[in-house]
Amino acid sequence: MKEVITLIKEQISNIGIMFRISKYQDKSDYQSHYLGLVWEYLYPLIQIGIYWLVFGIGLKKGTSNGIDYLTWMVIGITPWFYMNATTLDSSKSIYQQVGMVSKMKFPVSVLPTIKVISNLSSFWAMLIFSIFIAYVKGGIVPNVYWLQWFYYFFAMICWLVAFGTFNSTVTILVRDYRIFLQSLMRVLFYMSGVLFNFETNAFPAFFVRILQLNPFFYIVSGFRESMLGQDWFWQKPLLMLIFWLMVLFFLLVGSHLHYKFRARFVDYI
Template sequence: MKEVITLIKEQIQNLPIMFRVSKYQDKSDYQSHYLGIVWAYLYPIIQILIYWLVFGVGLKKGTSGSVDYLTWMVIGITPWFYMNSVTLDASKSIYQQVGMVSKMKFPVSVLPSIKILTNLSSFWAMLACSIILGYLKGGVLPNLYWIQWLYYFFAMICWLLAFGIFNSTVTILVRDYRIFLQSIMRVLFYMSGVLFNFETNAFPAFFVRFLQLNPFFYIVSGFRESMLGEAWFWQKPMLMLIFWLTVLFFLLVGSHLHYKFRARFVDYI
């Protein structure tokens, strides 16, 4: 637990630097492109249109209850795109920049967190689009449940921090891990309720309960329940407990591995 406290202190103390670096990375990543940072918003929109055409129109496999499928999908795919990008970017954050950081007074532990901040701009843009689309196409209006977006956003950041520090450290120790993680994230995309509404009578109850153990499923489902006004987060206490225990587990293990091997990161690379 001491290592977790140290990790959190490093994040808080270096917030100004993290914001500056994330702003610089936003510009540098797209400076050679004609459309520049517009691609950060355009690419997810193109992906959404493809999934909608394939699953919502073509195969007609998307089920969303009484809500328009495109609206239902966009609400869930918005946090997924963000979590997927942060997870993969954070996993290679230390590996790519540890050489530079080792020469500066800059804690390596903040590198995964910088990826959390770097991807926030596209997340806010997509969230705004999902709200507008929900109103225009699905007739979704603001409701009291929207307040709990604050909870699910906080839960999402905590999960990404814990999972990010774990993945970034293991990637240094086991080089093949990142390839394995990419494969796992592809599977989780279909198993996190992004395209299909598993919480219906069409799927076995034991299968749904198994999927609900997935932290990504918890966040995606939570954003939908908030926007569509379906349930409060405290109405599922067992799922909430499992989620936070999972966050704590990865935070404890990730922090321990990070501080145990941090002095030798350059040697491993």
């Protein structure tokens, strides 16, 4: 627990630097492209269009529990795109920058969190787009359930920081881990309720319960429940407890591995 507290202190004390670095990285990543940062917003929109054509029109999935499929999908795919990009980026954050950081007084533990921050710009754009689609296509308007969106956003950030700390360290220790993580995220894309509504009578109850243990599933479902005004987060106390226990587990293990091997990161690379 001492290592977790140290990790949190490093994040808080360097929050200004993290925002400045994330802003710089966003500009440097797209400086050689004609459209620049526009691609950061354009790519997710193209992906949404493809999935809607395939699953919303091509497979005749017009509605999901009476809700327009495009509305239902966009609300869920918005946090997924952000979590997927952040998970993969944070997993290689230390590996890519440890050489530079080792030469200056800069806490390596904040590198995964910088990726969490830098991907937020596209997330906000996607969120605005999803709200617009929800209003135009589904007639969804703000209601009191939208207040719990802040809870799920906070939960998402905590999960990404904990999971990112773990992944970024293990990627250095086990070189093949990043390939495994990429494959895992591809599987989780289809198993996290992004494109298919598993919480219906069409799927066995025990199968759905297993899927609900997935933290990504919890966040995606939570965003939908908030935007569509279906349930409050405290109405599923067991799933909430399991989610936060998983956040704590990866935070404990990730911070322990990070501080145990941090002095030798350069040697491993």
